[in-house]
Amino acid sequence: MTGQNTPTSGAGDTAARADLAERAARAGGAVASGFFRRRVAVETKAGKTDVVTRADRDAQRQVIAAVRTEYAEDAVVGEEEDELKEVPETGAAWIIDPVDGTNNFVREIPVWATSVAAVVDGRPVAAANVLPELGDVYTADAEGAYRNGEAVSVSAESDPEAMMVAPTLWWDRNHRDAYAAACRETVERFGDLRRVGSAQATLSMVAAGSLDGAFTNLSANPWDAVAGALLVERAGGTVTDLAGEPWRHDARGLVASNGRAHDQLLAAARAVEDVD
Structure with a gap:
């Protein structure tokens, strides 16, 4: 997926998707953050360390609601509930993880993210990872990657x-x-x-x-x-x-x-x- 040409979608549309990815991730992150360190009930899914809470579900719904205000027909791939679990190879889709790092979340460790990616024809065009408890917002658009609005780059370490x-x-x-x-x-x-x-x-x-x-x-x-x-x-x-x-x-x-x-x-x- 990465390392390949960006799929055909106008520059304006890509910019709009990047903007919405950030806004949706911020909105979902705010919902999840409202449950953090609030003794939210914890359920298990496939295993003892595969956990989920109301925060995950409510945050995902908030992200989807934000997406639907502008892209009502796009597919949604989401970790929770009955959303798609695979990325469509054609068309536009939004990939959502409402709380990535739920084990951290339930143990009151502040390193977790609300993640939103926009893809077109199976390839990503924009993304946002919001870490509410750390105050960091990572975004990617057609031009670069950013943390809190400032351009970032990978390290120069070679050893x-x-x-x-x-x-x-x-x-x-x-x-x-x-x-x-x-x-x-x-x-x-x-x-x-x-x-x-x-x-x-x-x-x-x-x-x-x-x-x-x-x-x-x-x-x-x-x-x-x-x-x-x-x-x-x-x-x-x-x-x-x-x-x-x-x-x-x-x-x-x-x-x-x-x-x-x-x-x-x-x-x-x-x-x-x-x-x-």
């Missing part, structure tokens, strides 16, 4: 032994060996490891140069990665799948970097895949 890298997404209880391998590959190949607990926040930090790279061998849900992957690309970084090809929403693996030691990150992700 792997000085790089800070994040294994990202979540290896569940059936894949503990892969999780351990991801941590081992990181500490053996790079200077330091960070586990942020939100894939969208992680990718936003790669885009802004706070982290030098992030990787997983897993297939990401579109709401966990599309917005962040576009941010990294627009900030001058590299985003690929396990084969080293430009990343798409349906790819196996996700490797995002400043482009200066991408092969090392790819090797780390492939080593985890061998274990998994």
Whole structure:
């Protein structure tokens, strides 16, 4: 998906979608923030660490309501409830994660994001990741990537032994060996490891140069990665799948970097895949 030409949609329409992505993400983030550290009830979905709250559902509804005011016919791909779970290959769609990092959210850790990406014909054109508790808003449009309205770029670090890298997404209880391998590959190949607990926040930090790279061998849900992957690309970084090809929403693996030691990150992700 990233690393390819932007799909055909007029510059004005792309700018409008970028503006709406930010406004919708801000609105959804405000709803979720209203529940933060308020002892909201927690439910589990597929596993003990796959959690959801009323904040997730209410925030997603708010984002959709914002989108529908201007693009009533566009498809919606959302993590919660009965929205689409796959990105349409044709037409316009909005990809929503109302609270990316719900485990952080329910444990009162302020690193979580409300994420909105606009795609046309399966490719992203705009994105916004809002981190309400940190006061940061990351956006991407046709021209670049921004944090709080200021242009950002990936880091210039080229020495792997000085790089800070994040294994990202979540290896569940059936894949503990892969999780351990991801941590081992990181500490053996790079200077330091960070586990942020939100894939969208992680990718936003790669885009802004706070982290030098992030990787997983897993297939990401579109709401966990599309917005962040576009941010990294627009900030001058590299985003690929396990084969080293430009990343798409349906790819196996996700490797995002400043482009200066991408092969090392790819090797780390492939080593985890061998274990998994």
